[in-house]
Amino acid sequence: MYTLAEENYLKAIYKLSLTDDSVSTNQIAAELCTKASSVTDMLRKLADKALVNYARYQGVSLTKAGNKVALNIVRKHRLWEYFLVEKLNFKWDEVHDMAEEMEHISSNELINRLEEFMGYPTRDPHGDPIPDSHGNFRAHDLKPISTMPVNAGGIISGVRDHSAAFLQYLEKQNLVIGRYITVKEIITYDNTVVLQMENKELQISHEVANNLLIAL
Amino acid sequence: MYTLAEENYLKAIYKLSLTDDSVSTNQIAAELCTKASSVTDMLRKLADKALVNYARYQGVSLTKAGNKVALNIVRKHRLWEYFLVEKLNFKWDEVHDMAEEMEHISSNELINRLEEFMGYPTRDPHGDPIPDSHGNFRAHDLKPISTMPVNAGGIISGVRDHSAAFLQYLEKQNLVIGRYITVKEIITYDNTVVLQMENKELQISHEVANNLLIAL
DNA sequence: ATTTAAATTTAGACTTGTCTAAAATTTTTA
DNA sequence: TAAAAATTTTAGACAAGTCTAAATTTAAAT
Numbered sequence: 001m002y003t004l005a006e007e008n009y010l011k012a013i014y015k016l017s018l019t020d021d022s023v024s025t026n027q028i029a030a031e032l033c034t035k036a037s038s039v040t041d042m043l044r045k046l047a048d049k050a051l052v053n054y055a056r057y058q059g060v061s062l063t064k065a066g067n068k069v070a071l072n073i074v075r076k077h078r079l080w081e082y083f084l085v086e087k088l089n090f091k092w093d094e095v096h097d098m099a100e101e102m103e104h105i106s107s108n109e110l111i112n113r114l115e116e117f118m119g120y121p122t123r124d125p126h127g128d129p130i131p132d133s134h135g136n137f138r139a140h141d142l143k144p145i146s147t148m149p150v151n152a153g154g155i156i157s158g159v160r161d162h163s164a165a166f167l168q169y170l171e172k173q174n175l176v177i178g179r180y181i182t183v184k185e186i187i188t189y190d191n192t193v194v195l196q197m198e199n200k201e202l203q204i205s206h207e208v209a210n211n212l213l214i215a216l
Numbered sequence: 217m218y219t220l221a222e223e224n225y226l227k228a229i230y231k232l233s234l235t236d237d238s239v240s241t242n243q244i245a246a247e248l249c250t251k252a253s254s255v256t257d258m259l260r261k262l263a264d265k266a267l268v269n270y271a272r273y274q275g276v277s278l279t280k281a282g283n284k285v286a287l288n289i290v291r292k293h294r295l296w297e298y299f300l301v302e303k304l305n306f307k308w309d310e311v312h313d314m315a316e317e318m319e320h321i322s323s324n325e326l327i328n329r330l331e332e333f334m335g336y337p338t339r340d341p342h343g344d345p346i347p348d349s350h351g352n353f354r355a356h357d358l359k360p361i362s363t364m365p366v367n368a369g370g371i372i373s374g375v376r377d378h379s380a381a382f383l384q385y386l387e388k389q390n391l392v393i394g395r396y397i398t399v400k401e402i403i404t405y406d407n408t409v410v411l412q413m414e415n416k417e418l419q420i421s422h423e424v425a426n427n428l429l430i431a432l
Numbered sequence: 433a434t435t436t437a438a439a440t441t442t443a444g445a446c447t448t449g450t451c452t453a454a455a456a457t458t459t460t461t462a
Numbered sequence: 463t464a465a466a467a468a469t470t471t472t473a474g475a476c477a478a479g480t481c482t483a484a485a486t487t488t489a490a491a492t
């Protein structure tokens with residue numbers, strides 16, 4: 001149906017659209033590690049196929065059709081990640097690249113059966129919501145720890161940074177999804193956050209606090 | 217490591233090598249539904265990478281390295297087919313095209329874990345042997361029903377034709393892997409084979425008998 | 433042993449997706 | 463608001479893989 005490149009562009013635009021209303025050529029180029037000129041070429045093609053709204057120099061957004069395609073790729077990515085972690089026992093920092101390939105397996109029947117096989121999970125191993133076969137999902141209502149006031153508590157429920165390095169750090173500190181934490185103190189000097197965990201106290205940098213999400 | 221096209225060519229050459237010692241350009245073109253000129257181009261590239269032995273006009277064969285790559289693709293294909301049938305409940309005539317995509321997922325760690333998850337199966341849903349992670353497998357020792365003498369019996373253990381049409385026909389007649397049959401009669405007029413099954417008699421054409429394999 | 437036929441290869445072109453370098457547009461800044 | 467800077471687009475080129483048509487080589491047939 002769609003080429004590998006098209007799917008990757010749609011997914012990138014989808015991702016960038018979560019934080020910005022209109023997405024720029026350079027943003028996409030950075031996201032896909034490619035050059036702005038390549039992006040321009042592809043945007044023209046996607047616009048011809050009515051998958052994006054695009055006017056020269058004006059940025060780009062997904063059409064309804066483009067959004068549907070992108071969501072389906074996200075759905076596949078997250079279901080495969082869940083499979084890799086829950087069934088094949090990979091760690092949450094190991095699955096991204098594999099899922100990046102598997103999300104392009106075309107069959108929807110396959111992904112629906114996989115979803116059923118796994119019991120209709122709603123979150124992937126990083127806490128991100130898994131769209132159902134109609135593209136519906138419960139949106140994140142999560143906030144970074146860095147926004148929490150002192151004495152507030154909550155359950156670790158997601159990450160903003162999906163890099164292996166960050167995930168490995170979290171694993172090591174036992175900052176995993178499902179864990180309850182409270183903010184004990186915020187050190188004003190550099191916004192280091194002091195967390196109270198079940199049985200220990202832990203200091204995390206503002207950077208980390210900013211990338212670790214809590215359900216209040 | 218290797219492109220999609222390279223992998224498909226290596227797999228095709230592997231498959232054709234099972235029946236012929238040296239494989240011709242036209243055979244490959246037919247197998248891949250492409251043109252002879254495209255094949256020639258690719259053979260040069262594969263020869264440059266030392267994956268095939270190729271001399272102009274002289275046919276082609278896999279090198280040791282090429283064979284290893286091809287076997288790994290076959291391994292992945294058959295493990296994914298097993299997964300689709302045994303875990304996701306697809307029928308044996310539905311899985312080929314999906315596995316055709318999944319065999320190109322690159323991670324070997326993934327396929328090894330999948331193999332472990334499924335309990336190290338040795339045959340795919342069509343009875344074809346699954347190479348282990350070193351490329352070793354118990355070779356078929358199967359013969360088509362068309363070569364059996366009257367009164368001989370055996371267990372249905374594989375197929376030569378993997379087309380959905382053939383597999384659906386077999387399913388309908390209950391000619392599935394594991395079933396015991398005996399040859400009751402061979403009608404000399406057109407080599408129709410009369411099979412005795414558990415509780416019924418069944419006539420199959422020579423064509424069918426030729427594509428259905430028995431372990432004696 | 434030629435000629436004919438079949439198979440294979442070469443030559444040149446096309447598509448997809450990428451790149452660099454230069455031109456055009458928008459945004460920022462003074 | 464006009465110059466400078468940043469962004470974006472265009473133009474032209476390249477690599478992978480494919481194709482058609484023509485040329486070459488091998489195999490088959492008289």
